[in-house]
Amino acid sequence: MRTHYCGLVNEALIDQTVTLCGWVNTIRLQAHVAFVDLRDHEGVAQVVIERDNAAAFAIAGEIGNEYCLRVTGTLRRRLAANDKLKTGTVELLADTVEILNAAKDLPFALHENPNEDMRMTYRYLDLRRPEMQAMMRKRTRLVQTLRRYLDERGFQDIETPILTKATPEGARDYLVPSRVHPGQFYALPQSPQLFKQILMMAGFDRYYQIARCFRDEDLRADRQPEFTQLDMEFAFVEEKDVQGMVEELIRHVFREVQGVELDASFPRMTWAEAMRRFGSDKPDLRIALELVDVAEALKGVEFKVFAEPANDPAGRVAALRVPGAAALSRKDIDGLAEYVARYGAKGLAWIKVEDRARGREGVSSPVAKFLDDAALAAVLDATGAQSGDIVFVGAGRWKTVTDFMGALRLKVGKDRGLVEEGWKPLWVTDFPMFEYDEDEQRYVALHHPFTAPKIDDIADLKSHAATAVSRGYDMVLNGNEIGGGSIRIHRPEMQSAVFGLLGIGAEEAEAKFGFLLKALKFGAPPHGGIAFGIDRIAALMAGTESIRDVIAFPKTTSAQDLMTDAPSMVSDAQLKELHVRVAGGEAVG
Template sequence: MGEALNGLKRSIMCGDVREEHIGKKITVMGWVQRRRNLGGLEFVDLRDREGILQIVFGDKINAEAFEKASKIKPEYCVAVTGEVVKRESVNPNMPTGMVEVKGESLKILSESDTPPIDIKENAETAENLRLKYRYLDLRRPDMQNIFKIRSKVSKAIRDYLESTGFLEVETPMLTKSTPEGARDYLVPSRNYPGMFYALPQSPQLFKQLLMVSGFDKYFQIVKCFRDEDLRANRQPEFTQVDLEMSFVEQDDVMALSEGLIAHVFKEVAGVDVKLPIKRMTFKEAMEKYGSDKPDLRFGMEITDITEAVKTSDFKVFKGAIEDGGSVRALCLKGGATMGRKDIDRLGEFVKTYKAKGLAWIQLKEEGIKSPIAKFLSEDEMNAIVSTMNAETGDLILIVADKNKVVFQSLGALRLDLAKKFDLIKDKNEFNFTWITEFPVFEWSDEENRYMACHHPFTAPMDEDIDIIESDKEHARAKAYDLVLNGEELGGGSIRIHNMELQERMLRALGFNEEDAWKKFGFLLQAFKFGPPPHGGLAFGLDRMIMFLAGTENIKDVIAFPKNQNAFCYLTEAPNIVDEKQLNELGIGVLPKENK
């Protein structure tokens, strides 16, 4: 049973009580963290969102309150009234550690069963239990701090964008399924049997339509949905900071975005982001780091050694070069001490990225040790070492293959070695970079065709407009991603605002005129009515919070997340609905074996 408040009002949060409140009578409310009996006194740590406050109950303070306090247990929800006094035993590790409250009255507002998870900072609890009892997991001080940060970030974003002339506009959650993205979440329509809405993967087309509408500057902190196989730090529903601007070019959008990021990081974390943020082309990023989201907190760049071995008869190198690929390498400083088994494991690692193998050269005190030494002349070996700027004690790791395979395997290996050898010295560093000049198209082995690298509405660079149909491999886009510590923080582009060019782009992606108008007709129709040049960007809000909160788990920054299989342990969604609901929608569910 629980007592009612009966008009009792909380006067201050537990975590806000300080020395200036000594001598004042206050009322606090919260949850019991723990209770201790010491020499006829009951000490209770009371917790709310702002922190923990010690309450002391005693027979001489108030006998009735003391009697009640002896029966309370962890996570009981209570209200306490009493005088703030100076603690005899100061706790310098608590913000409220100089004071305590003499409990003069105690109301037990509700009782609690023994919690199935530990409610304390950094508790090591199985993730499925944390998600099942998420409302308890969220009581933990470290979790509540994350959501304070999230709230501050959202406010800082709104403050900055509104101060720079942006309007916050909501776009529909029930919209049309359009191709060229991830798989949509579909919502059946009762009014239109057999037809479906789609939940938005992003507000992309609507924000472009808002530019056609003359809104000039739009933003939205918006939920987006993608029905895809979840990798680490992906959720089926996520939040992005979406913005769009009219009458702008690429530099305008990037400058505005830099200002927004600098404002948020300063306001929330006290971090000064150095502006302007450095830029790197997609081509340079791939060649140096094997990734379009390079982690620049450490060196160890990929080096092209094709020239050094171009005349080699070693069939692995020769075959890769003749096939239009390249031979590239990493130099791990001090890596020559690595044992053969550990190097072999690196070889197995790169094979998961489709590399055929990993050649290696150890520069030991007694000389060069390498399984490929017998296939290379002394001059060729020396040329490799010289090109790599390698020294005695170093380890050279080489992949020869098509460029795509070389980049993705060495790029992944570079990150793996950074973790193994602790190459990132300042874990608190925020290292930003822009990646520009992305390809317009990327080849999909799964689809066996070129697809849009970003989306079909991204404008090609002016000098590449004429090759979007004839030379898809080399066409570059007015697209840009902001990368932070090896993660994409946001991405955007200048959009196509010319209907003829948009139709050409869709043709290049395999849409005939009928299909293009069927799928995107509402946008193409709008482009008949004086669309302005426009561009924008979307930041991943969840990922931004992860950086600012110092967590590597995206589930920590989402109040009620799904697991890696997009299942909610808390509500057990998705779940079966009753036959009546299905009949209203005209939907039948096939038996599993018939799917």
């Protein structure tokens, strides 16, 4: 239907007959001439329709925005070039204009930034916007680059099942009722984890897959119920082998797709150090602010808000110095206190340093009166506070303080323009093997139950479960976890022991994971891997905070597809065929 793309016509085609197809970006109808900016996925070209061409000019009078057109004519040089367009030195003088399809009045103008619900409802219009086209093309280049790199290095692209077995760990499964096995259900995979491990046991050595995954969990800007990940697994490897390979992969991808060079070697930081210094297991190293523990300085003060957690092994007192922020108003500080309350903070203490040389007389703070001179000086010394700075202090349970002070660090860093330009990748390693769930009164896996512990002795692991460290590792970029992986358990005895520590008894383990435990008994090699979030990496590259901008047809934050109106009710006949009935809002098999 066309000879060229709108965005690719150039001076080399002048005086040639050209046919373009696309959508009307804008139309300017004048007495003797009409100018149409015609748009396709490559860009925009100006079409000129002169009044002397009666048939074409008559059609121009019918055209509106987003009409779908086919135009044939002669390409010529523009009298006045438009340097904002890559086609701005040429224009198409129309001979024939054909309306391929008319467009109704639009629910929003494509040059606007409509609200989220409008964008999701009319996603086909939203995706026509040039900025959306650019983001989706960047995603395509990302996936193509990943595939090429891995194909050239001997990785095998192997598909794993979408209909699989429900497991008791991780997020909630999406369940699919079986028609031929009444009362039984498949689960959509949260990841290909067990299948890729079994592929290593089957001798495939290097596997990858651009995998679709499904998790029935609460959504955020960086979460979707269905998402895409680059899944990888390696046989006969240790941590350094996996990290070295994928680090080079990510450097290559950013070089090819983004045109930037990442660090020659990514820094490594243990989970404990990341939480201590930054209050996060995915620290944004572009923000230089750090948390400082000041419990030792406050153990002897009479102020119980500080003294009790300072003397409690499960407590924490952490300070954050913000350079040059002593000018923050009380309203600003109250706003920050309200913000950290979302993360569990019961209050936020602060000390404004107006003149460091004057000691107590040079500070302004509602809590300074509760601190003796030595304690106040120790806090200021520990944080390196100078005149003009403010020091925030958080106290309470270790995890709560770590979480809300980490959130405060990010907020004040962004609010005050303290985020450096560029890319700051790192590895976070040595995660706790388990964390204790007070509600369920049992340990849960911090990564997943197939991650190997650094303790190789089962009796020793059982004795030190509370402090055991895993062989897990995450790749973090600008405060986002873009990939997570681990060395896996490859001995059946260790896997059974870990299941036991997680409260998964032998009978349940056999019912849920019997196929894995059996496979581990037939010479399973040491193996490990990693999975990268394609959506998250694409969003970072595109400069957007929401992964919905780089997914063609995403769900809303309530897991709905507003365009197709999914999820939706199904007929009684379909439910009957699946041996499912809905009673009181609950499906009964």
